[in-house]
Amino acid sequence: MRLLIDVGNTSLKAVLWHNEQAQPADINDLPWLQITEVIYACVGRSDLLNDVLAQAASNNIICFEAKVTRTLGDLVCAYDHVANLGIDRWLALIAGFTLYPNTACIVVDAGTATTIDVLSSEGVHLGGWILPGLDLMTSSLTQNTQRVFDDGKTPFTNELGKDTPNGLKNGALVATIGAIDQAKLHLTDKKTEQKVQMIFAGGYGLLLQQQFEGSIFDSLLVMKGLNYWYELTETV
Ligand SMILES: Nc1ncnc2c1ncn2[C@@H]1O[C@H](COP(=O)(O)OP(=O)(O)O)[C@@H](O)[C@H]1O
Numbered sequence: 685m686r687l688l689i690d691v692g693n694t695s696l697k698a699v700l701w702h703n704e705q706a707q708p709a710d711i712n713d714l715p716w717l718q719i720t721e722v723i724y725a726c727v728g729r730s731d732l733l734n735d736v737l738a739q740a741a742s743n744n745i746i747c748f749e750a751k752v753t754r755t756l757g758d759l760v761c762a763y764d765h766v767a768n769l770g771i772d773r774w775l776a777l778i779a780g781f782t783l784y785p786n787t788a789c790i791v792v793d794a795g796t797a798t799t800i801d802v803l804s805s806e807g808v809h810l811g812g813w814i815l816p817g818l819d820l821m822t823s824s825l826t827q828n829t830q831r832v833f834d835d836g837k838t839p840f841t842n843e844l845g846k847d848t849p850n851g852l853k854n855g856a857l858v859a860t861i862g863a864i865d866q867a868k869l870h871l872t873d874k875k876t877e878q879k880v881q882m883i884f885a886g887g888y889g890l891l892l893q894q895q896f897e898g899s900i901f902d903s904l905l906v907m908k909g910l911n912y913w914y915e916l917t918e919t920v
């Protein structure tokens with residue numbers, strides 16, 4: 685089985701991949717005798733990987749770090765400086781392109797930051813945006829104002845705010861929804877009326893997905909991308 689690790693800015697996630705399925709992994713108690721390789725991606729603190737990579741080395745298990753490249757198969761990165769694109773964004777795009785071939789996609793990964801990436805049906809990454817995640821949007825306001833406060837229990841909804849906590853929370857949500865709506869404008873082709881698949885991932889992915897009809901939430905999107913990255917890269 686394969687150990688897949690995704691280090692974000694809030695948390696490190698690990699799964700064991702076996703028979704085309706993911707099972708949760710306890711990073712402090714790994715079945716090293718059954719692990720064949722470690723594939724990892726990191727946009728957060730790389731020192732969080734020190735222990736696990738040292739354990740892999742002492743078990744003679746090979747480790748691969750996923751990196752962004754200009755192309756991967758038919759997928760083409762929008763950035764000129766490809767190394768600057770977050771690897772988690774590239775992996776989510778790899779997964780979107782593989783799971784929805786020949787389909788234009790909007791890929792949203794809503795964690796510490798919310799990233800929105802636009803992918804043409806041919807696999808051309810047209811670019812994207814980086815927004816503060818919902819928690820960062822609200823905390824930046826509560827920390828930099830005297831009177832804007834959160835009560836820790838008000839949910840994010842798309843209603844108009846009628847007190848400070850729901851003005852704050854709902855403002856963050858609708859700002860994010862509005863940005864995702866803007867992404868659609870970059871794919872709309874009146875002549876072909878192409879289908880656009882919206883794909884959500886990350887800690888706030890399910891909440892955002894519920895705002896868009898016909899969209900999907902895939903909590904394993906980045907992990908699937910890691911797996912595809914390895915399968916598409918290894919043979920080259
Ligand atoms: N059910 C949930 N599980 C995990 N994180 C959640 C959940 N709901 C909201 N969050 C928020 O999502 C963020 C973490 O998302 P995640 O995608 O793991 O981030 P990152 O990839 O940046 O580490 C945090 O801001 C957390 O508060």
Ligand SMILES: CC(C)(COP(=O)(O)O)[C@@H](O)C(=O)NCCC(=O)O
Nearest residue numbers: 692693727768769770795796797814
């Ligand atoms: C935008 C991100 C911080 C998102 O990270 P996350 O919210 O998953 O922790 C990460 O993809 C990143 O560091 N990107 C580098 C900048 C870029 O993509 O242009």
Ligand SMILES: [K+]
Nearest residue numbers: 793794795797
């Ligand atoms: K993210």
